[in-house]
Amino acid sequence: DAGVIQSPRHEVTEMGQEVTLRCKPISGHDYLFWYRQTMMRGLELLIYFNNNVPIDDSGMPEDRFSAKMPNASFSTLKIQPSEPRDSAVYFCASSLGPRPQYFGPGTRLTVL
Amino acid sequence: QKEVEQNSGPLSVPEGAIASLNCTYSDRGSQSFFWYRQYSGKSPELIMFIYSNGDKEDGRFTAQLNKASQYVSLLIRDSQPSDSATYLCAVNPSGGYQKVTFGIGTKLQVIP
Numbered sequence: 001d002a003g004v005i006q007s008p009r010h011e012v013t014e015m016g017q018e019v020t021l022r023c024k025p026i027s028g029h030d031y032l033f034w035y036r037q038t039m040m041r042g043l044e045l046l047i048y049f050n051n052n053v054p055i056d057d058s059g060m061p062e063d064r065f066s067a068k069m070p071n072a073s074f075s076t077l078k079i080q081p082s083e084p085r086d087s088a089v090y091f092c093a094s095s096l097g098p099r100p101q102y103f104g105p106g107t108r109l110t111v112l
Numbered sequence: 113q114k115e116v117e118q119n120s121g122p123l124s125v126p127e128g129a130i131a132s133l134n135c136t137y138s139d140r141g142s143q144s145f146f147w148y149r150q151y152s153g154k155s156p157e158l159i160m161f162i163y164s165n166g167d168k169e170d171g172r173f174t175a176q177l178n179k180a181s182q183y184v185s186l187l188i189r190d191s192q193p194s195d196s197a198t199y200l201c202a203v204n205p206s207g208g209y210q211k212v213t214f215g216i217g218t219k220l221q222v223i224p
Contacts, residue, residue, distance in 0.1 A: 031210060043200065043214040043217075045211060045213070100146060100158045101212065102158065105155050106155050
């Protein structure tokens with residue numbers, strides 16, 4: 001079975017540009033999570049969805065960040081405008097009900 | 113105080129030795145505990161989860177949970193160089209499997 005799929009794997013952009021990260025969860029999973037990982041802060045939960053509905057977005061750092069899940073097989077995380085401090089690895093993870101989460105390969109974002 | 117505390121290491125052990133990784137958490141009501149392994153440049157991979165006080169063994173890995181003392185540990189027996197990675201402790205404060213909080217991770221180095 002395919003795992004969680006993320007694209008792009010690497011993104012380099014300039015400050016002020018819009019960035020869109022994409023995620024396809026494992027088929028049949030009903031929870032989807034977006035995380036950000038940095039050396040200083042570790043792995044932080046940004047937002048999670050259940051059955052395509054955002055449940056908790058308290059980890060979203062500010063209004064520049066937004067996430068959507070239009071259907072069960074696709075989610076996006078958008079940063080507009082991007083800033084250098086947004087540089088990090090962004091992970092998407094999914095789970096089936098009350099079971100552990102499985103992570104995608106991540107997107108390494110560099111904002112110059 | 114951080115919700116989940118880990119020593120960032122690095123923890124160096126010789127090949128064949130037992131590696132002991134520790135984690136403490138602040139929420140006494142926490143119910144679910146997870147250990148993830150993360151190789152450099154890769155995504156976190158679930159290796160163990162534990163819910164009840166005591167030990168849980170899986171091959172060379174043993175997870176130990178002591179809710180009274182609010183700590184969870186991971187023992188790796190017969191450590192191999194391939195075990196060299198960062199080990200992330202994760203805790204769900206309210207039970208279930210959502211909104212997991214991760215520790216910063218402990219970097220393990222197994223010396224041949």
